Amino acid sequence: MKQTASISTPIITMFLVASGCQQKIEVELPTDEPVFVVEGTIFEGEAPLVFVGESQGYFDPVDANSVGQAFLPGALVTISDGTTAAELEELCTSNLPPELLETAAEILGFPDTVLAELDLCVYTSFDPAWRGMAGTTYALDVVIEETNMQASTTIVPAVPIDSAWFQSPGTIDSLGLMYAQFTDPDTLGNAYRWFAKRINLRPEWDPLAGQVKDDSFIAPLGSVTDDAFFNGLSFEFSAFRGAAANSTAWDDQFATSSEAGYFKSGDTVVVRMCSIDQSVFQAIRSYETLILSQGSPFAPPSSMMTNVDGGIGLWAGYGVWQDTVICQ
Numbered sequence: 074m075k076q077t078a079s080i081s082t083p084i085i086t087m088f089l090v091a092s093g094c095q096q097k098i099e100v101e102l103p104t105d106e107p108v109f110v111v112e113g114t115i116f117e118g119e120a121p122l123v124f125v126g127e128s129q130g131y132f133d134p135v136d137a138n139s140v141g142q143a144f145l146p147g148a149l150v151t152i153s154d155g156t157t158a159a160e161l162e163e164l165c166t167s168n169l170p171p172e173l174l175e176t177a178a179e180i181l182g183f184p185d186t187v188l189a190e191l192d193l194c195v196y197t198s199f200d201p202a203w204r205g206m207a208g209t210t211y212a213l214d215v216v217i218e219e220t221n222m223q224a225s226t227t228i229v230p231a232v233p234i235d236s237a238w239f240q241s242p243g244t245i246d247s248l249g250l251m252y253a254q255f256t257d258p259d260t261l262g263n264a265y266r267w268f269a270k271r272i273n274l275r276p277e278w279d280p281l282a283g284q285v286k287d288d289s290f291i292a293p294l295g296s297v298t299d300d301a302f303f304n305g306l307s308f309e310f311s312a313f314r315g316a317a318a319n320s321t322a323w324d325d326q327f328a329t330s331s332e333a334g335y336f337k338s339g340d341t342v343v344v345r346m347c348s349i350d351q352s353v354f355q356a357i358r359s360y361e362t363l364i365l366s367q368g369s370p371f372a373p374p375s376s377m378m379t380n381v382d383g384g385i386g387l388w389a390g391y392g393v394w395q396d397t398v399i400c401q
Contacts, residue, residue, distance in 0.1 A: 109145075109220050111386035113213060115152075115205040116347070117228050117393040123150050123161060123196040125215055128385070148217040150196040154209050161196035205390065207231065213388045224381045224388035229348035231392035232258060232265070235307070237344050239336055239400035242311075248335035250311045251344060251398065259305035264354035266297045266391065267312050268345040271336070280323055290345055291315040293334075294365060297349070297357045340400040348392035352380040356387045 113123035125148040150161040205211075207230040215222040234253045241249035257263060271286035293315030313334045316325035324332040336342060349357075359378040379385045 109215075109217060109222060109384040111213070111215055111222055111224060111381045111384055111388060113224070113386075113388045114391065115211055115226070115228065115389075116391045117205045117207050117231065119205055120197050120199070121152055121161065121203060121205070121211070123213065123215070123388075125150065125194075125196065125217055144193045144195075145217060146194040148196065148215055150216075151214040152198070152203065153212045153214070154206075155212070159198060159200065159203055161198050163194055163196055165194040207392050211388075211390060215384075220383060222381050222383035224386075226353060226380070226388050226390035227350045228390040229263075229350055229392045231346065231348045231394035232256075232263065233394045234344075234346050234396065237396055237398050239338075239340075239342070239398055240311075241338075245335075247338040248332060249338070249400065250313060251336060251342065252309060252311045253344070253346070254307070254309050255346070256307040257300045257303055257305055261300065261304045262351065263304075264297065264299040264349050264351060266292060266347045266349050266354075266357065268292050268296070268347065269312065269314060269336075270343045270345075271314075271340050272343055272397075273339065273341040286322075286340070287317065289317065290343070291317050294361055297354055297361065299351070299354055336400050338400050342398045342400060343395055344398055345393055345395040347394070349389065353387065353389040356380055357389075 108128040110126045110128050111123065112126070113121060115121040124144055126144045146163055146165055148163075151158055152161060153159075205228050207228050210225060210227040213224045213226075232255075234255050237251065237253040239249050240252050241247070251269060268290035269287075270290045273286060275281050275284050275286060291314075293313050296312075296315070314336050316322075316333065324330050327333040356378045359376070363377055377385075380388060
């Protein structure tokens with residue numbers, strides 16, 4: 074009996090495996106209720122820009138059409154400074170003539186070639202009275218499809234950088250990083266975000282000859298910090314060059330270009346050191362942590378934070394200090 078059992082066991086196992094291979098298994102994925110997303114900024118001296126969209130399912134296809142559909146028109150978007158309020162105007166790229174796409178690209182931070190394929194809607198104000206002012210708290214109210222979302226952000230007065238310069242590390246000749254000397258005020262709780270924008274034209278040999286290198290200010294990964302470890306201190310730091318979202322420029326391709334992440338001798342770079350409030354810092358840091366930890370089995374579990382009630386996303390105010398650095 075024992076011998077018979079030892080012989081029949083593998084046969085039974087093989088039969089079960091074969092039967093399992095022939096069985097058709099259908100898995101029904103749960104359908105989540107749509108979640109509305111608010112992504113808005115108001116920089117000191119600039120108009121508010123607010124995107125209203127709908128989050129996509131994890132398994133939904135991502136292409137030019139789906140990205141365009143994620144941004145929703147028809148929202149009622151109101152901004153208030155605590156004293157007065159104004160309804161923001163809707164601006165959709167599908168309604169713009171070709172000659173205005175370049176201007177829209179500057180405002181929205183997308184290349185005009187991308188805007189030509191997508192229908193992106195942004196809510197903004199053309200009233201000069203609604204340009205960001207340091208020290209002001211701006212409340213945002215968004216209503217879409219019977220959903221109401223609120224958020225608040227403060228434009229914290231900017232802290233100036235002592236000096237900024239370009240420098241090539243090691244033996245790299247023409248490529249380098251941006252360096253700065255900075256002094257943090259002796260008040261705990263300050264938070265900052267770094268941006269840079271190359272404003273010089275690409276040379277004749279460049280495949281994109283004649284175009285401005287950066288259409289908008291770009292924040293590299295790791296762009297935010299607070300003064301928990303350097304409150305009241307003066308110190309030096311360096312920053313890599315970030316790449317614009319969806320950029321197809323050859324020098325933004327890390328897999329093929331040795332210039333990706335670096336500034337270059339001859340570049341003219343406008344740098345920004347922006348002060349942000351703590352809720353904005355926490356939200357952006359959580360986002361950057363998620364991006365930087367993708368694929369790492371040692372990364373601690375985390376989720377992206379939001380300062381939007383009734384939805385997800387970020388409403389961010391920025392106090393702006395900026396200067397121009399010529400890379401030599």
